[in-house]
Amino acid sequence: MTGHATIAESLREEGYRLTPQRMMILAIIYDSEGHLSAEEIHQRVRQQYPFVDISTVYRTLNLLKKLRFITETDLGDECVRYELVDKGRHHHLICRQCGASFALEHELLAPLAPRLLEKYGFAADLDHFAIFGLCQQCRPEGPALAAKKGQQHGDA
Amino acid sequence: MTGHATIAESLREEGYRLTPQRMMILAIIYDSEGHLSAEEIHQRVRQQYPFVDISTVYRTLNLLKKLRFITETDLGDECVRYELVDKGRHHHLICRQCGASFALEHELLAPLAPRLLEKYGFAADLDHFAIFGLCQQCRPEGPALAAKKGQQHGDA
DNA sequence: GAGGTAATTGCAACTTCTTGCACAAATGAC
């Protein structure tokens, strides 16, 4: 059984209906390599089935998010992006200055979960974080501490 | 010098102009106890100065966010909320089931920063996180259930 | 204080995402 069929089965077991729209959206998320926007998903769906509305895409994504099959993350882009939880837990470090993005392995965040559980009785999801900050290049005390103080307003 | 005057001074030193709109927004953020929405700020500004546009509020909030005087956080509410960084660093645990919110002291997240710096050369902001998950009441193995069973096990 | 200049504002249009509602269709029972 392929990945998206497994999720589809879970959906049905939970009492949700398996519509062509949902199946297409699931297949698209499965076939792609992570971080799709709703608009990208909508465009791919419409290639097969041109009358699907963007609101259906959003409703499906919100359903899959609620059931924790996908994550919804603001990666500092202009829109929120969606990714399968199932393809390996990981996070992202994103430079607020240059926009560079680095994968953060889950192992560094993982110890947090038992601590939150012990101290607060809280079972944290820790599915897919975007942590903002300054990358090595952009840090004031960075490696190439050469160029400095050239900052202006209104940069992109 | 009061708090918002200190930030105002910093703004001017960075070359930004001190408009009445900016001063009012700063004062409102300073006078309130955290987690204001843009709409709330807008309403309070208009009580003093009725022609201020909501876009000016957003532009000011984005400026203060860029300069790291305030944080912008999605607390699971219907809109994003803003809070002063300066009033003590902290985070929030939010139950995705019942919506309950618990303060998380910064000390639990703080050890992450040096690890990210060491391993990735990344200086993470770690200013104000909202961590979603299940609270003690909503967990499948919550305290009530454990009490019924007469069990108590520290999970780690 | 007046004048020049560039940042900032208000407005309107726009983007992203959500929601109410009538109709369509997935599902289960027969």
Next chain:
DNA sequence: GTCATTTGTGCAAGAAGTTGCAATTACCTC
């Protein structure tokens, strides 16, 4: 397959947040 139930969809309107632009104004120099 048909029927009944009840969920899901498309559409249009709405809410939250952004942006282009012309007019205003903060701030610097005199």
